[in-house]
Amino acid sequence: MSTVTAPADERVAKTSVITRLMRRPEIGALMGLIVVYIFFSVVDQTGTFSGLTGAARWTDVAATTGIVVVAVSLLMIGGEFDLSAGVMIGTAGLFAGLLITEYQMGVWLAIFLTFIFAAGIGFINGWLVMTTGLPSFIVTLAMFFSLRGINLGVTKAITDTVRVAGVDEGAGFDSARVVFASEIIPPYNFKIAVVWWFVLVAIATWVLTRTKFGNWIFAVGGDKNAARNTGVPVRRTKITLFMLTSMSAALVGIISLLRLRSMQAGQGVGEEFVFIIAAVVGGCLLTGGYGSAIGGAIGSAIIGMAFIGIAYARWNTDWSWLFLGLILFAAVLVNTLISRRFQGVRR
Amino acid sequence: MTDVTPALQLVDVSKSFGSVIALRNVSMHVDNGSVTCVLGDNGAGKSTLIKILSGVHEPSEGQLLVNGAPKRFTSPRDALEDGIATVFQDLATVPLMSVWRNFFLGNEPTEWPWPFRRLNAKKAKSICKAELLDMGIDIRDPEQPVGTLSGGERQAVAIARAVHFGANVLILDEPTSALGVKQSGVVLKYILQAKERGVAVVFITHNPHHAYLVGDRFYLLNRGQMMAEYTRSEVSRDELVKAMAGGAELEALAHELENL
Incomplete structure (x- = not known):
């Protein structure tokens, strides 16, 4: 605090540090993260969950979920959904895999083309939403089922099976694997995907809070008409967000293709709701205009802990879905209560 | 003052939506450094008029002139580029x-070159605070969400923003209709402040009392037509109120109410 501040305004109730902290969108998720971490550390049967060995496992789940959640969070702040983000993982993996195995393309070129292809799918999503005026929920649901059909249909037609295998024979496979699918920090063996995740969260946070584009994301999600009337390019902003979401899913598709050396046609289906859950747990409003990339990352970490924690507790992993359902409900409830209590926004 | 080119002028403008004629042969002009009030009751065509002035609709017939030059606006962005903010x-x-x-x-x-180009938040916050202070509103904290401001303060933010970004013509759509007495007074003060900066203000309202407090020129709109035009020196407040309410109708209403 400077010593020459203007006299305090009597209209302002003092905002304490706690109140200011509670106003952050990700605070509910952070408290949830601590609770979940303690809970699974206590019920852990292997004795490794709370340490780095356990962390290497749950950060892997968190990262492969979280890379897409970063983009999904921005998209949700921008007021839209993408239900095709899960199946897009499979589509991208199959696309790259087929280019490498059936067309003898170099791995790096195939990866590059896959990102272009994913950007195209995202563009179609965004263009359709903006042009037809239909809810993105419907448009991307249609894209979800279309891609699901295409994934199976094309893979079966070309390979006569439901998977694409043999990627490791492509030129450049080893160098690509180092970048996308290697392990770091022995003996714990964290996955390199965790690095990708951290970097993307950092970039997204910077873009969201510090750049013009970030300002526009909040504006188009908060009030589309107000944004348009003040000269924000609403259409361009939203289409860009859809493209980023598809491309982030493509990154995860490529990571798992290089890890497993093959791709199942059904990969990624069902993940789309996990992404939305992570974003919502992280404090993104379903109605748009509010949230953070860090919140989405915390939401992903909670999901990673839940999946690994349940396995480490030697419970049947079928229970993870129940856990996800409960945590979603609890998080939304807590976030709503917090924002009502501390936000003080008249709407 | 007839030799001065008006900042904004409509010449015989009509607008129809299918078979509905919303505006018919409307002419008006707006001068720099003055407040032009457009008065009209509900359904008089005020909204259509604003939308034409601000570029949302194009007139079906007639001309729109900015500083004497004919213009065609196809979006609010076009109008903004010509210094017309609504x-x-x-x-x-x-x-x-947040407010800023x-x-x-x-x-x-x-600030900073691409790819590190970022918002100059410090500059933005201080400009925002200073501009609002200029309007006589002491914002508590530029970081607070706009949703926490009162209606009058929000209006001030919107007006200050339009003035700051070089609005030459400022169009205000019913700025006082949702406000209390005191807040309306504050907004009327902003209108005068904008006028003193040389801005041409178009104040659209159905409240002749508010209009008379700040207006230099008054247009009366009814059933899609310009019924009358007054300058401030030609008209008293009572006349304006009467004209607005359709004179005889108001007297009949007053009579009716007295007999209740």
């Missing part, structure tokens, strides 16, 4: 975003 009734603010982010929305100041 403060719509919904204020075009995003409630969950709203203030600079669509016109964000940036």
